[in-house]
Amino acid sequence: MNPESAHSEEQHSPQRRNRRRRFRRPRHDRPAPESQPQGAATPAARPSDSKPGRPDSKPKPPREQAPTGRPQLSIVVPLYNEADALVELHQQLSAALRELQLPTEIIFVDDGSKDQSFKVLRELYQRDRRIRIVQFRRNYGKSAALAAGFERARGQFIVTMDADLQDDPMEIKHLLEELQHGDFDLISGWKKHRHDPFIKRISSKIFNRVTGFMTGLRLHDINCGLKAYRREVTSTIPVYGELHRFLPVLAFKEGFRVGEVVVKHHPRKYGKSKFGPSRFSKGFFDLITVLFLSRYTKRPLHLFGVAGTFAFIVGLVIAGYLTYERLMLKSYLTNRPVLFLAVLLMIIGVQAVSIGLLGEMITAANSQARSYFVKEELGGNRR
Structure with a gap:
């Protein structure tokens, strides 16, 4: 059974108690957690670049300003052939960030897409000064894309999400709340009501049960792409191969505190799922790798x-x-x-x-x- 979090009524509402599961592991010599970020005003949009006196010229849409100084939040979005979803994803992210009012950067990592993803990202880059783009020469996989995003992220808190519109950017606020006030180092999303094919749901449940039994970290949805990290986690845990799905396990084995929050999940609107039988089988081999790395990675x-x-x-x-x-x-x-x-x-x-x-x-x-x-x-x- 999973240990439940106990919180006083003064600290958390009943709704938030139902949203979170927490897992603790003793940790020695852990550095003191960084101070919590304070709300900052949203940067004002640039004035229109249209020239006065030319009634025929169309005003350009206002551009979001890049955060002055160091951003407090970095959002890393790995993607592969998601050109159709990127504009809508950017709109949803912008709406969610307006509510957060935190200095933010958005890092899109194009993992060698063969469609027009980079072209769409370049257009978004021209309109939004918070955007950073990394384009790979070929498809290296999600772990490499996340590693590139983590290396470039400057925020105190780092959020990862998929680009297929199945993750809801509005959930970022809940992840950060639990990360800051729940005394966690990593918060993983739990797609409790999934909009995925039956075979994917069943295989995911089996995989999560086996992983929890073998590692001691019992999460309902360890492979959820929507996660929030403290910076010290992403700077400590190496990401390569196909180990991105086991980041909570690797963090747990290093003594970081891992929690879980229920998040919304939407049906896929564009493109095709990358899930297949090969991913399921590779996951169990990667699990063996994680068990080896957690004990003998340096020896x-x-x-x-x-x-x-x-x-x-x-x-x-x-x-x-x-x-x-x-x-x-x-x-x-x-x-x-x-x-x-x-x-x-x-x-x-x-x-x-x-x-x-x-x-x-x-x-x-x-x-x-x-x-x-x-x-x-x-x-x-x-x-």
């Missing part, structure tokens, strides 16, 4: 070394016993399969230790390696 020799040493010792003991039989009891060993087993175990032991040493060297060499290449970037140096 692979500890795992392979122990296994290799054990195999070598067992093989050595068997070989020693066979040697005793041959020398003392004058037994013949040519027809004893156990002799080959002893030799095989010793060879496996040496190989396992060697793999552990190679893993140590690879980990040290690639600890800061980048898994993507940027084709074009807009807004990185804009003030």
Whole structure:
């Protein structure tokens, strides 16, 4: 069963108690949480660029100003072939941010789209000074897109969401409220009422149950794209391969506090879902990777070394016993399969230790390696 959050009536309303689930893990030497952001006035829109005295010229739409100084909130939106949804998504985001009234930047990461996504983003960039765009040379996957967004995010709080209009930007406010006042480091959305195909809903439930059982973090919707992070989480947890769906688990294993909030979910309006049987099967292999990384990510020799040493010792003991039989009891060993087993175990032991040493060297060499290449970037140096 999931531990429920207990809050006094003075702090939270009954509605918010129903929205949140919290998970705690002891943590040592964690830096003190940063001060909570205070509301700031929404930047005024620029005046129209139309020239007076020219009645035929059409006024350009007002442009949203980039936040002066460092933004308090960064919204990271990875996308792939979502050209039809981007304009509407931007409108929804703008409406949600007007209610928040926080200095904000919006980072769109185009993961090698083959449609007109980058063209649409460029047009939005011209109208909204808060937008930053990163375009990959090819499709590297969602983990690489999130990593690129996290590296460029400057906000104290970072929100991730999908670009397919199924995530509701109005839920950002609720995520931030729980992140700030609920004493959490990461808040994950829970699409309690999902508008997805039946097979996707069932496979997701199975996957969440298995993940919770194996990791100890029992979330209802660990793969929800709508999440909110404190900056120290995104700067600590590495994101690569297909590990983006396990960010709450990786954060939990590092001692960060993870919570869950019910969020709205909308049917897909444009494009096709990227979900398929291959994603479901890959998820379980990634789960094994997460379990390995949470224990041996910086010390692979500890795992392979122990296994290799054990195999070598067992093989050595068997070989020693066979040697005793041959020398003392004058037994013949040519027809004893156990002799080959002893030799095989010793060879496996040496190989396992060697793999552990190679893993140590690879980990040290690639600890800061980048898994993507940027084709074009807009807004990185804009003030």
